[in-house]
Amino acid sequence: MTKVEDIWVYLAASPLFGLVLTLVFFQIAQTIYRHFNHHPLLNPVALSVLGIIGVLALFDINYETYFEGAQFIHFLLGPATVALAIPLYQYRHTLKELWFPIIMAASFGLVLAGLSAFWIAQSLGASIETMLSLVPKSVTAPVAMGIAEKNGGVATLTAAFVVITGILGAMMATWVFKLMRLEDDRVKGVAIGVSAHGLGTAKAFQLSDQMGAFSGLAMALSAFIAALILPWMMGAL
Structure with a gap:
């Protein structure tokens, strides 16, 4: 041997x-x-x-x-989630200037992503557990799993959906930006951070430092906002 x-x-x-x-x-x-x-x-x-x-x-x-x-x-997902506070602190001055549009974009993005996934799964005949597991798919994994586990979803299923969402977001981001003719790296960063969390943020840093910074900021804010909004929304659904 x-x-x-x-x-x-x-x-x-x-x-x-x-x-x-x-x-x-x-x-x-x-x-x-x-x-x-x-x-x-x-x-x-x-x-x-x-x-x-x-x-x-x-x-x-x-x-x-x-x-x-x-x-x-x-x-390491736990410490990584806590580390989301770092971009929030580093870009606190930017957040003060643009706090309203960024928070609105993150809030509406999370709600629309969750509702659209829920309704599409519902139309395809998915179980209620699967539908609820899909709602937090655009949030970073540790937060998404915690939300799903405590609100009728299946944490392991949510983890899979989070990974798939992040991979697709990172793969399609540049094509979507070109299709929509977006030029501002701040806007691109917020969009990919809200929709594709950590995997999208890694892709954003490859494209530009500013885009990556705003993506990380949006991802961190999304995790915080999701913990407040999504449990209530899942209960209503």
């Missing part, structure tokens, strides 16, 4: 398997993404997800085994 096979056997039986698998695939996906000049269809998160699913299916490894290691990355 080769050294590579020895390492594979060891990792497959270790809680570190999920962690190593996630990090390796994300690094590979990042390399591919950079090699093809950040092509939207080669989003590293999407490639990582597909690669991990392929390995789990190929070797018949269940999700619980994978998550024993992946939970260490999952744990």
Whole structure:
């Protein structure tokens, strides 16, 4: 048995398997993404997800085994959410100047995103749990999961919807901006931050620092506003 096979056997039986698998695939996906000049269809998160699913299916490894290691990355979602306070503080002067349009954009964006997802799922015959799990899909994962879990949704299902929303937002953002002929990076940043949370913000920083800053600001505000608005809206639905 080769050294590579020895390492594979060891990792497959270790809680570190999920962690190593996630990090390796994300690094590979990042390399591919950079090699093809950040092509939207080669989003590293999407490639990582597909690669991990392929390995789990190929070797018949269940999700619980994978998550024993992946939970260490999952744990970091909490500190990452707290860190959303940083862009709010750094751009507090901008927020003072533009607080009303940014808050209105975030509020209406969250409500419309949640309602449209709910009604589309309803028209397709989805269960009430699925519909409610879709409502917070545009909010950063830890906040969205907490909202869903406490208001009739399924947290794990919401997490999947959040990732899908972020990936699609990051992939389609530049095309939508061109279609709508948007030129102001501040407007673009707020739009992608409200609709595609962290994955969209990462894409925004690739396009320009100003767009990324406003996207991070909008994402942080959206998380705060969502915690206030969405539970009430989900209760009404």
